[in-house]
Amino acid sequence: MTIFDTAPDAPDSDADTSDSAPLVIRRPTVHDGGAMWRVARDSGSLDLNSSYSYLLLADHFADTCRIALLGDDVVGFVTGYRLPADPSRYFLWQVAVDAAARGRRLAGRLVDAVIDDLDGVTSLTTTVTEDNLASRAVFRRWADERGATLAETDGFTTEHFPDGHEAEPLLVITGF
Ligand SMILES: CC(C)(COP(=O)(O)OP(=O)(O)OC[C@H]1O[C@@H](n2cnc3c(N)ncnc32)[C@H](O)[C@@H]1OP(=O)(O)O)[C@@H](O)C(=O)NCCC(=O)NCCS
Numbered sequence: 001m002t003i004f005d006t007a008p009d010a011p012d013s014d015a016d017t018s019d020s021a022p023l024v025i026r027r028p029t030v031h032d033g034g035a036m037w038r039v040a041r042d043s044g045s046l047d048l049n050s051s052y053s054y055l056l057l058a059d060h061f062a063d064t065c066r067i068a069l070l071g072d073d074v075v076g077f078v079t080g081y082r083l084p085a086d087p088s089r090y091f092l093w094q095v096a097v098d099a100a101a102r103g104r105r106l107a108g109r110l111v112d113a114v115i116d117d118l119d120g121v122t123s124l125t126t127t128v129t130e131d132n133l134a135s136r137a138v139f140r141r142w143a144d145e146r147g148a149t150l151a152e153t154d155g156f157t158t159e160h161f162p163d164g165h166e167a168e169p170l171l172v173i174t175g176f
Helices: 030-042 051-060 106-115 133-145
Strands: 023-026 066-070 073-083 086-097 123-127 149-156 168-174
Touching (some): 030 051, 066 106, 073 106, 133 149
Antiparallel strands (some): 066 073, 073 086
């Protein structure tokens, strides 16, 4: 299965015909922000940010975010941005796939779609809690498939958070 990520107006169609509706990965628009918020809300483990923040991401950061659709339904997304101080570094904020659409490596394909379209990006940074094994597997596999290096550092520790939030170790993938 291949995702071809081309241009904002040219969705990335998936050749997978195993579902009744074809899978498409594309940039979001402001109209998709609400659905992204819903996917985050229903994910079971993500921090749910304000609905306003998903509209901002979909509208202002569309180049560095992607959504996955089955038919008209948004079933997954990845959000992130280039670090303002170093645009060669992509920070992946959140990735989520609806429970019904899991098991097809959709998160990895969302990451492929956004990274492969970003000129000059040489590293991917994200944070993943210790217990998020599915997410860790996604990034481990993504790095392995590209022959990349995955390093882990402390990232955001419990002392950084004001509200008892668990630690968010930093994963940095380079060499892809
Ligand atoms: C993380 C997430 C996006 C992955 O969705 P997906 O792309 O459908 O993932 P898949 O089901 O195809 O599984 C991807 C890998 O995780 C592994 N995995 C899935 N669920 C797992 C679990 N509960 N425990 C351990 N590993 C698990 C799979 O075996 C697979 O590993 P492999 O590629 O080495 O075979 C999805 O689980 C999710 O939305 N979780 C909630 C949101 C979240 O935690 N996001 C990440 C933090 S930003």
